[in-house]
Amino acid sequence: MTMEIIFVTGKGGVGKSAVAAALAMQKAQSGRKTLLVELGRESFYQNALNLSAVSYHGVTWPGFPQLEGRFTLALWSGPECLKEYALYLLKIESLYRLFFENPVTRTLIQVAPALPELSIMGKATSGPRRVGPALNYDTIVIDAFATGHFMALLRAPLGMAEAVRFGPMGEQSRSINKVLSNPELCKYVVVAFPEELPVVEGLELAQDIQQTVGIKPTLVMNRWQEISASVLQEHSDEEYLQRFQRHLQRLEQRQNELLALVKENFLPVMLPQIFEVDFSKVVTALTASLSEVKL
Helix, strand or coil: CCCEEEEEEECCCCCHHHHHHHHHHHHHHCCCCEEEEEECCCCHHHHHCCCCCCCCCCEECCCCHHHCCCEEEEEECHHHHHHHHHHHHHCCHHHHHHHHCCHHHHHHHHHCCCHHHHHHHHHHCHHHHCCCCCCCCCEEEEECCCHHHHHHHHHHHHHHHHHCCCHHHHHHHHHHHHHHCCCCCEEEEEEECCCHHHHHHHHHHHHHHHHHHCCCCEEEEEEECCCCHHHHCCCCCHHHHHHHHHHHHHHHHHHHHHHHHHHCCCCCEEEECCCCCCHHHHHHHHHHHCCCCCC
């Protein structure tokens, strides 16, 4: 079974993490051993799911014993990815501390452009490249950084490959970029919701991704409001009904205008607004909505 890597990104606040979790759950339910990764030093899922901690090496997604062993959640940061790779190469931790934990090297690492991003991308693509510790998963879904920071993450290997023409650093950067540009291995999902700024920014981001890696992303329209007459039947006050009807008409018109804009270049996936405060229930509902979508 070929490993697949799915990057999920979008403007902050569009429901990126919920969509990433739903995609990961969908893959796990289909029988694929799935790792959901969030990037950074602090875990969103830890608070959303009331977990004691989310570790670098992963914890089981709670509440679904039938998926135990097939649905793992992890938190990766640039320094941790770099440390793991360095230890893999040097084999001995004392050598790692000698080379990487002295003040001079630590300062160089902190100021080195794109090194944290390069380390994360090296970890994400290590399976297909057969480099570093084994990642024994069929699918890796990465809840990636938002918009501009994601493009810095995506461009890091390409920039390093252009800057360093020879030696191991250049070779590793080129091999990372080769995986990121392979549509058989990598997929990209841009999440937006039907308001002008998220849609416009999502379209620009999707186009930047396509220009950078040559792969057309899937654009997900999250929180899509289905407008139907049955909604109005839940109320009997005539004045309220008229005001609510005008609101729904304006909402439908705005959504359709934004949908037409998106459809000029992308075939979007529509995910409904989930009226639920329990994050686990939101993810479960979105997973059901994704059941007919193939990524």
